[in-house]
Amino acid sequence: MNDVLIYDEIGTGDSTPKAVTTALANRSGDLTVRVNSPGGDAYAGLAIMNTLREYAGKVTVIIEGLAASAASYIAIGGADRLVMCSNAELMIHDAMLMTQGNFDQLTKDAAQLNRISDTLAGIYATKAGGTKEQWRDLMKAETWFSAEEAVKAGLADAIHGMKAEQPATVSASALTQYRYAGRSNAPAPNLAALATPSRKENIVSFLNRFARNEEGTPPAAEENIGFSPEQWNRLTAALRLDQAATLEEVVAAVETLSGATDQEIAAAINDVKAQVKAQAKIDRTVVVDAAVWDKMQETLKVGVVAQTQAGRLNAEQVVDQAIRVGKASPGQREQWIAAFIKDPEEITRRLNKAQEIPRIERGYSKVNLDEQENKGWVR
CATH class of the missing domain: 3.90.226.10 (2-enoyl-CoA Hydratase; Chain A, domain 1)
Known part of the structure; x- marks a missing residue:
């Protein structure tokens, strides 16, 4: 044995x-x-x-x-x-x-x-x-x-x-x-x-079950998989993907959708609705093909995501330059980026007026070599 x-x-x-x-x-x-x-x-x-x-x-x-x-x-x-x-x-x-x-x-x-x-x-x-x-x-x-x-x-x-x-x-x-x-x-x-997993845990659990299948192949109807071929077809359709999509393609699609907030997507859709209403006939009724409407919503989502990503990239470039010249602390990088995205003109003005941060050379601190070593056993 x-x-x-x-x-x-x-x-x-x-x-x-x-x-x-x-x-x-x-x-x-x-x-x-x-x-x-x-x-x-x-x-x-x-x-x-x-x-x-x-x-x-x-x-x-x-x-x-x-x-x-x-x-x-x-x-x-x-x-x-x-x-x-x-x-x-x-x-x-x-x-x-x-x-x-x-x-x-x-x-x-x-x-x-x-x-x-x-x-x-x-x-x-x-x-x-x-x-x-x-x-x-x-x-x-x-x-x-x-x-x-x-x-x-x-x-x-x-x-x-x-x-x-x-x-x-x-x-x-x-x-x-x-x-x-x-x-x-x-x-x-x-x-x-x-008994109450978070939404994030449910998503990760789903993707983990998908990862255990061969990439590019819809999951078989096996008891231990946890979702059916029909559910797989619904997922790829919702993400505008082919049914033979790989795990990387699924993850990339989920990341793209998660880049825009619900509020941003709703605001963009409301703008379109307002434009349609303004151009409508007297009866205020406009008939739009369902496929066209879905395409419009998808385009809006992509546009919002692209705009959000561009704003983040611009903020990173400005703040990183300020850090390089010593006008911002690396430890506050994310705070500066968030503030810049909210008000670019004000943060640019503040960074330009900021005094250079004094720098202290490190490497010569006295180390206490007599620090007591822990002798306990962790159980």
Whole structure:
């Protein structure tokens, strides 16, 4: 059997990055990774997860008992397919760190923990959907999942009723560092927090499903695709594209349409309506062919987008020149550009009258080499 066991705390015993890498060194073909761990060192967990991701064969992870903390994202992020035994559990939480020091040191440690937790939230979001912010909320609450709940949340792919061939136990003392000692002592996961994806997430999810199809080919009517050939035809028609359009062409069309705001498009269409009304007969009724009207709207949209892009380019040229001669700060570039687009004459006048910003040569600052090094373990 081509199995690897992760039964220890992450970062100890056979559950270190070195041990897992060594175990995989001479293996080939599909791999099964069996997990029963209370978690452990965060960076060791990331290293093991990345080792599994780089394995050439298909990786199936089976959670046989518990995958908590670092063990959870090893299983979720390192598997091509994640299966949980029917009575297994999974837990996610914000990163923790044992540390000490003054205000500055603790502030740095807090920033480090926040950054690491965002990274872990991204792993869960990539697997199950939703945003990093939504998963951070579940992590902050220390959320425990049963096998059924993990599948429902999208973290696991299936439930497996097989009895573990090499059963392992997790010491109760290993769970004392957590808020809850197992799923039976924890509240149910707040899955409602994941049920309302944003418009942007829906668009990205749709394009990701499209990207999994061969470019230039309308998607087949398969259960796991998520949209039908009819929907594909409607999308390409709405974007004025051929049905054999590639992903790049679809993305480019979406970007072009998103360049103009709804207000700008509505204003341009209202202008046309006003012109038509002014030129209409006494009865104020004008009949326009539907295809002609659609073409007029499309032309207006393209014109608005082109005008917006030209205005942005002109603003960038003026502001970048001001930065080069020292009359504007690079850190305020976007603010200057936005102001120029709103009132070009006023901002040009202000930049011309501005005094050159004094420049200070850098590279000779004294560095404190005695800064205390953090010795804690992130978990």
